[in-house]
Amino acid sequence: MNQNSSSGGSFDNSAGENPVLLELRYHPLMKSRAISAVVVGVVVLTSAISYYVIQNPLMPVLTFLFFIMSMASFFMPSRYIFTKENFVIDRIVFRKSFPWTRFRSYAVERNGVFISPSSNPERFDRFRGVFMVMDRACRDKLEPLLKEKLGGTQ
Numbered sequence: 001m002n003q004n005s006s007s008g009g010s011f012d013n014s015a016g017e018n019p020v021l022l023e024l025r026y027h028p029l030m031k032s033r034a035i036s037a038v039v040v041g042v043v044v045l046t047s048a049i050s051y052y053v054i055q056n057p058l059m060p061v062l063t064f065l066f067f068i069m070s071m072a073s074f075f076m077p078s079r080y081i082f083t084k085e086n087f088v089i090d091r092i093v094f095r096k097s098f099p100w101t102r103f104r105s106y107a108v109e110r111n112g113v114f115i116s117p118s119s120n121p122e123r124f125d126r127f128r129g130v131f132m133v134m135d136r137a138c139r140d141k142l143e144p145l146l147k148e149k150l151g152g153t154q
Helices: 033-054 059-069 136-150
Strands: 022-025 078-083 086-090 095-099 105-109 112-116 130-133
Touching: 022 136, 033 059, 078 130, 078 136, 105 136, 112 136
Parallel strands: none
Antiparallel strands: 022 078, 078 086, 086 095, 105 112, 112 130
């Protein structure tokens, strides 16, 4: 498995050996202003309450960081790059590359697509597979490529 931990940046495909088949971008924070306002409000309110309860100026900072890190897939934009040999998940803080040969099946779910290393559902799939958060439009664009690369769904 090829993993590149450089942050951000663009996908380097200068050699042209591994052409990009599909590139998708998704940022949940920008999809709905109402939901975004509620989530940001809850984070700020919880941070303020933590200061009021603990009376330590470090506590709201830690609370805020905890919420932001735990909901990173909501706050940070995601870019998914699918090539002939692998797919890349690119976010602001990390970038991971996964070879297609590692995976055997996929499942289209309500909030995204889950790609699994096993052909049949297994107990530990959630720890071994990859879940990509995306909306219906992105899932619809991705599904034909997944059928080509992995066959049917679970």
